Amino acid sequence: MLVLGLETSCDETSAAVVDKNRTLSNIIATQTEHIEFGGVVPEFASRAHIRQLPTIVRMALKKADIQFCDLDGCAVTYGPGLAGSLLIGLLFCKGLAKSLNIPWVGINHLEGHIMAVAAEKEAMDFPYLALVASGGHTLLVKVDKPLQYEIVGRTIDDAAGEAYDKTAKILGLGYPGGPVIERHAKAGNARAIDFPRAMLDKNHLDFSFSGLKTAVLYYAQSLSSQERQDQVNDIAASFQQAVIDVLVEKSMRALERFKIKNFILSGGVARNSTLRDAFSYVCTANQINFRVPAPELCTDNAAMIARVGHIRLHLGESSENTLDVKPNLSL
Ligand code: KG4
Ligand code: ZN
Numbered sequence: 001m002l003v004l005g006l007e008t009s010c011d012e013t014s015a016a017v018v019d020k021n022r023t024l025s026n027i028i029a030t031q032t033e034h035i036e037f038g039g040v041v042p043e044f045a046s047r048a049h050i051r052q053l054p055t056i057v058r059m060a061l062k063k064a065d066i067q068f069c070d071l072d073g074c075a076v077t078y079g080p081g082l083a084g085s086l087l088i089g090l091l092f093c094k095g096l097a098k099s100l101n102i103p104w105v106g107i108n109h110l111e112g113h114i115m116a117v118a119a120e121k122e123a124m125d126f127p128y129l130a131l132v133a134s135g136g137h138t139l140l141v142k143v144d145k146p147l148q149y150e151i152v153g154r155t156i157d158d159a160a161g162e163a164y165d166k167t168a169k170i171l172g173l174g175y176p177g178g179p180v181i182e183r184h185a186k187a188g189n190a191r192a193i194d195f196p197r198a199m200l201d202k203n204h205l206d207f208s209f210s211g212l213k214t215a216v217l218y219y220a221q222s223l224s225s226q227e228r229q230d231q232v233n234d235i236a237a238s239f240q241q242a243v244i245d246v247l248v249e250k251s252m253r254a255l256e257r258f259k260i261k262n263f264i265l266s267g268g269v270a271r272n273s274t275l276r277d278a279f280s281y282v283c284t285a286n287q288i289n290f291r292v293p294a295p296e297l298c299t300d301n302a303a304m305i306a307r308v309g310h311i312r313l314h315l316g317e318s319s320e321n322t323l324d325v326k327p328n329l330s331l
Pocket of ligand 1: 136160162177268270273298
């Protein structure tokens with residue numbers, strides 16, 4: 001079965017083709033029109049999706065060496081995300097499925113992130129724990145059975161990726177914050193500044209990152225512009241270490257609490273090589289089976305949506321034409 005996946009929930013326009021075991025193509029166009037605004041401008045995002053999606057889909061089919069008529073099904077993100085952006089993908093998918101007379105299925109973007117590892121190799125053994133760390137979400141999810149998700153921890157304010165983006169803005173480093181903070185952090189001392197590790201003293205598995213961002217803001221405001229320039233690498237490294245310490249500690253606590261031995265790291269923040277290394281180290285030390293998708297499958301992409309779509313369509317699931325976008329959809 002050949003499935004086309006579409007992802008337009010935020011500022012990536014992406015299309016992918018998968019069959020039973022392989023990803024045949026995964027074309028991702030990251031919109032650059034938001035950089036000068038320091039964040040995603042929803043109206044610009046929808047317009048860019050409209051402009052780009054038909055070409056991206058054609059590129060995905062070409063790379064997979066197939067034609068529209070070879071498709072057996074179609075899958076699309078219908079939430080969570082920006083309403084206007086989601087709508088472009090959803091309407092495209094509905095139209096395509098109708099014209100080809102094939103089934104289609106709406107996919108939860110967060111499920112896509114968790115299943116991104118399966119877009120690469122075989123799926124993870126059950127039960128497993130997944131950490132989704134993206135620009136909009138920070139979730140700890142317990143997965144005992146296929147396609148059943150139980151959220152056991154979440155952020156009570158900013159998401160981890162949002163903290164990266166806001167910190168980069170405070171430091172004048174531009175958008176998106178993750179990659180640029182990672183670059184500066186590599187040249188800095190992670191122990192230079194003792195930023196807060198929120199909620200580590202609490203027994204629950206929730207996160208909070210807004211205090212950390214505020215601590216960076218106050219610290220930066222206490223410096224002269226020359227000092228800020230001199231210390232930018234140390235601030236980036238110390239901020240990043242605080243994020244990593246909290247993500248690792250809470251994930252390990254959850255694994256221990258639920259006696260789970262399999263762990264997936266996912267979402268845009270999982271692209272971070274220092275975070276990947278930290279989890280790899282601690283999982284090996286604790287005999288936890290650790291999986292993280294390839295970097296390009298961590299940030300938004302259609303291969304992860306196509307993979308979940310393939311699984312669900314194969315089980316006989318399909319969506320009705322009445323399905324609408326759900327910007328606040330939860331797992
Ligand atoms: O999953 P994603 O592509 O979109 C959402 O679903 O939100 O995640 C985007 C987030 C952004 O906040 C971005 O700053 C962060 O992932 N990110 C990173 C890195 N690359 C992207 N964070 C830390 N290190 C990175 N290398
Ligand atoms: Zn995402």
